[in-house]
Amino acid sequence: MRATATVMAMLAMVIAPLPPAAHAQGPSADALAPHVQPYENVQRTSLYVPVRDGTRLAVNIYRPATPQGVETARLPVIFVLTPYRARFRDAQGKVQEAALEDRLALRSLIRAGYVVAVADIRGKGASFGSRRGFQDRTEAYDGHDLVEWLARQDFSTGKVGMIGCSYLGGTTFHTASTTPPSLKAVFVGASDLDKYAFVRNGGITAQFNTRPDEPAEVDLASLPVDGDGDAALLRAAVAEHARNTPMAPLWYGMPHRDSLSRFTGNAFWNEVAMFNYVDRIEAAGIATYFWGNWQDEPTAQSILSAANITGSRLLVGPGSHCVPPPGFNFTGEVVRYFDHHLKGAANGLAQAPRATYWVEGQGWVRSDRLPGTEARPMTWHLAGGRSGTSQAANDGTLQQRPDRAGRDTFRVDYNLPDADYFAFWAQPMDRHGLAWTSAPLAAPLKLVGMPVVRLTVSADRPDAHVWAYLDQVDSAGKAQVIAFGRLALSHRKTAKAPYDTLGAPYHSGLRADVAPLPVGSKARIDFALTALSQVVPAGHRLRLTVTGADPRQRNLREIRQDPPPQITIWRGAGSGSAIDLPVMD
Incomplete structure (x- = not known):
C-alpha cells in the first residue's frame, strides 16, 4: 500500500526543532569521523498500514527536515516495532514519542539523515488486532510486511534497518528471522536466543515477562493516527485488544520446553526460540549487532546470540537494562553502524574489532574475541x-x-x-x-x-x-x-x-x-x-x-x-x- 504524496502532505505535521544530540565520549569516539547532522527539524505523519491478514497497524513516520521543509531525497529507513506505544499522552498530559528521544539513538538517526518509522505491534497501542503470543511468528511476519512496505515508499531508498532493546529488541530479532529482502542490518538489545532458557531459566520463572497485563486505559492514552480526529478508530482498535493472550499465564502455563500452550495450541517455546532461525539470518546476509549491559539478566543471551551468528558484533556496557552505556558514544556507534550498512559509508566499521565491552575496575576493551571466550x-x-x-x-x-x-x-x-x-x-x-x-x-x-x-x-x-x-x-x-x-x-x-x-x-x-x-x-x-x-x-x-x-x-x-x-x-x-x-x- 503506497501512500500518495498528496495524502502524506495532508497528514504531515511539523514538530519543533530537535535539540543537538548529546554524545558521551567513549572508546569508539576516536574511530568515528565527525558526522554532519544538518536536519534540525522533523516532519511526522501517521496512518494505518494493513499487513498480510488485513490487520491494520498504526505506523508513525518521521522524516528529516530543515527550516525550508522536509527532505525530498530518498533516504534509508530505521524501523522500530513496539508494544509500548509509539505515541501517547502520559499521566501529566505530555505527549511522549519514542522516535524523538535518544535512548535508542532514534533522534540522532533522524538528524543524521534517516527516516525513522515506529509502529505499534498488533494488539497494543493504536494498532488493531490481538496478540496470539509474544514475539510469535504472527508478530514476526507483521514486522516483515512493514519493513517491505516502508522500503516501497517514495521517501525510501529501499534499504531498511531495525533497532530495539528488551521487547523491542525481540521484535527486531524476530523480524530479521523472516528475512525481509529490504532489511539490511539490525541492532538488537537485551533479547534472547533461547526464550525457554531465559524466561524459565532452570525451570523457574522470575522477573522478566511475568508482569500483569495493562488495562485498556493504557492503550487508549495512545495518540490517534492522523485523520482519526474523533479517535473512533483508536477506540475500535483497543476494543480488539481484549482478546490478547495474557503474558504471565502464557509463560507460567508451559513448565517444560516441549509443553503445549493452551493459548497457542502448540509447543510455543520452540516457536519463539531464535536459535531455530539464526541460520536463515546468516544466509540472508542481514548484519547483526547485539547489545547488553553487565547488570542485566539477558546479557548472557546477547553474547550467545553473537556467538551463534557469524560476524555478529557485540557491545556490553556497564549499567542496567537498556540504559545507553555511560561514557560511551552510543549514538555515534549506532549511526556509524547503520551508515556503513545502509549508506555504504567507508567509516572504519568493517576494520573495527568485533566486540566492545566494559570491564569493571579496568575500563573498555575492544577485541575480536567475545567476552569469556579467552577465560x-x-x-x-x-x-x-x-x-x-x-x-x-x-x-x-x-x-x-x-x-x-x-x-x-x-x-x-x-x-x-x-x-x-x-x-x-x-x-x-x-x-x-x-x-x-x-x-x-x-x-x-x-x-x-x-x-x-x-x-x-x-x-x-x-x-x-x-x-x-x-x-x-x-x-x-x-x-x-x-x-x-x-x-x-x-x-x-x-x-x-x-x-x-x-x-x-x-x-x-x-x-x-x-x-x-x-x-x-x-x-x-x-x-x-x-x-x-x-x-x-x-x-x-x-x-x-x-x-x-x-x-x-x-x-x-x-x-x-x-x-x-x-x-x-x-x-x-x-x-x-x-x-x-x-x-x-
Whole structure:
C-alpha cells in the first residue's frame, strides 16, 4: 500500500526543532569521523498500514527536515516495532514519542539523515488486532510486511534497518528471522536466543515477562493516527485488544520446553526460540549487532546470540537494562553502524574489532574475541568454617583446595524483602540461606564470562528451587552481587544444546527429562550464572550464597511450600561442590 504524496502532505505535521544530540565520549569516539547532522527539524505523519491478514497497524513516520521543509531525497529507513506505544499522552498530559528521544539513538538517526518509522505491534497501542503470543511468528511476519512496505515508499531508498532493546529488541530479532529482502542490518538489545532458557531459566520463572497485563486505559492514552480526529478508530482498535493472550499465564502455563500452550495450541517455546532461525539470518546476509549491559539478566543471551551468528558484533556496557552505556558514544556507534550498512559509508566499521565491552575496575576493551571466550576456569571449593562441621549462614569458606567431607543445611526462607517491581538485578541474599566466603584476595582477579556452580544437593522434598549468588565483598564488608543463577532440582538433567553455549551447561527441560529427586538422595546440579566482567580488587573477598527463593519471583506466594523445604549442600571429598570462575590472565 503506497501512500500518495498528496495524502502524506495532508497528514504531515511539523514538530519543533530537535535539540543537538548529546554524545558521551567513549572508546569508539576516536574511530568515528565527525558526522554532519544538518536536519534540525522533523516532519511526522501517521496512518494505518494493513499487513498480510488485513490487520491494520498504526505506523508513525518521521522524516528529516530543515527550516525550508522536509527532505525530498530518498533516504534509508530505521524501523522500530513496539508494544509500548509509539505515541501517547502520559499521566501529566505530555505527549511522549519514542522516535524523538535518544535512548535508542532514534533522534540522532533522524538528524543524521534517516527516516525513522515506529509502529505499534498488533494488539497494543493504536494498532488493531490481538496478540496470539509474544514475539510469535504472527508478530514476526507483521514486522516483515512493514519493513517491505516502508522500503516501497517514495521517501525510501529501499534499504531498511531495525533497532530495539528488551521487547523491542525481540521484535527486531524476530523480524530479521523472516528475512525481509529490504532489511539490511539490525541492532538488537537485551533479547534472547533461547526464550525457554531465559524466561524459565532452570525451570523457574522470575522477573522478566511475568508482569500483569495493562488495562485498556493504557492503550487508549495512545495518540490517534492522523485523520482519526474523533479517535473512533483508536477506540475500535483497543476494543480488539481484549482478546490478547495474557503474558504471565502464557509463560507460567508451559513448565517444560516441549509443553503445549493452551493459548497457542502448540509447543510455543520452540516457536519463539531464535536459535531455530539464526541460520536463515546468516544466509540472508542481514548484519547483526547485539547489545547488553553487565547488570542485566539477558546479557548472557546477547553474547550467545553473537556467538551463534557469524560476524555478529557485540557491545556490553556497564549499567542496567537498556540504559545507553555511560561514557560511551552510543549514538555515534549506532549511526556509524547503520551508515556503513545502509549508506555504504567507508567509516572504519568493517576494520573495527568485533566486540566492545566494559570491564569493571579496568575500563573498555575492544577485541575480536567475545567476552569469556579467552577465560580459563578457576575452581573454588565450598568448605566448612572454623569447626569443620555443618555451619550456619556466613560461616562457610571458599577455597581453592577441596576440604574434608561435610554438609551444610538450611531451610528455605520465603520471608524476603520486597523487591522493586522492575528489579532487573539481584541484591545480596546472604541473610536468607547459606554463604561461603573466601579469604581476602592477595592479588586482583579478573573475571570475564559465565561462572558455573556445581553442587551436590539433597532435600526433604522431591523438588525445590536453588538460587546461587556470587558476591564481591569489600574490606568494609559491603557486598554487591556480580552474578546469579537458578535451577529447580527437577530440571537438573543436562543435555547437548542445539546451539553453542560457550561451555555453559544446557538443561533440556523436556517433560521426559524433568524428574523429582527422591527425598534424601544426593544429586549433582550444574548451572551457569549471569555473565560478568569484573576485576575483583586485592583485599576484597568472594562470597557464594545459596538460597531457595528470590524476591524477584513474582509468583512466590503461589509456589511457596509449607513447611518450607530443607536443602542440604554436600561439600568436600567426594562431593565436589564448587564454583568455576572464568578468569582472564
